[in-house]
Amino acid sequence: MKRTPEPEELMDEADQALAYAEADFSASNELFVELFAQVQGNEFKGRMLDLGCGPADIPLRFARRYPQARIDALDGAPAMLELAGQAIANEHLESRIQLHCQYLPATNLQREYDAVVSNSLLHHLKDPLDLWRSIGACILPGGRVLVMDLLRPESPEQADALVAEYAQDAPEVLRRDFHASLHAAYTLDEIREQLRASGLAHLETAQVSDRHLAVSGQMP
């Protein structure tokens, strides 16, 4: 199926952000944390950056799992960050998770992170290389990388079937976004080409569920 870019990069409509924050992504978000543990192991004491953090469910999962981790979580949508701030405050984790309202590509990222992670951002970006360049700019030598995203289905019918399977009872705004995201997602071959073009070809790529792919590994 030919790729159709997302109509909007940021998820900054209030109802859209709220529907996303209230949806149950626990299975895929827990898969994300498990995939990171496969790359990193059960200890992580350093600084982590989450690019496109949305409502911060993933930074919260990392903060619980790795009590010594310090996490910067970046998103360009104030509506999402408002919800992220509330979720972090509810768990009193403000001292360990710092939110940053920032649009990628960003020019002020410093090379200071022991791990850079991102879930479901890549297919939103106008230029996918912005994600890979941002990672390359801010990760320390030896740092761990994990990027997970949707995998573009082979046909519109397969995309419809995934929406029916995973979002049947979801609010209409979520069904719309999930459908658009499946059409905007990349294939594994396209992502391998992006990695080659950004000097990150050593990272591993794999399909990790019926609708997700992951890119993971360690910097030299």
Ligand SMILES: C[S@@+](CC[C@H](N)C(=O)[O-])C[C@H]1O[C@@H](n2cnc3c(N)ncnc32)[C@H](O)[C@@H]1O
């Ligand atoms: C599908 S959500 C994923 C949120 C979160 N990572 C998760 O897994 O729950 C994508 C997020 O990326 C953000 N985003 C999209 N384009 C962006 C850009 N160019 N710069 C910063 N954030 C962006 C959106 O606002 C949205 O919050």
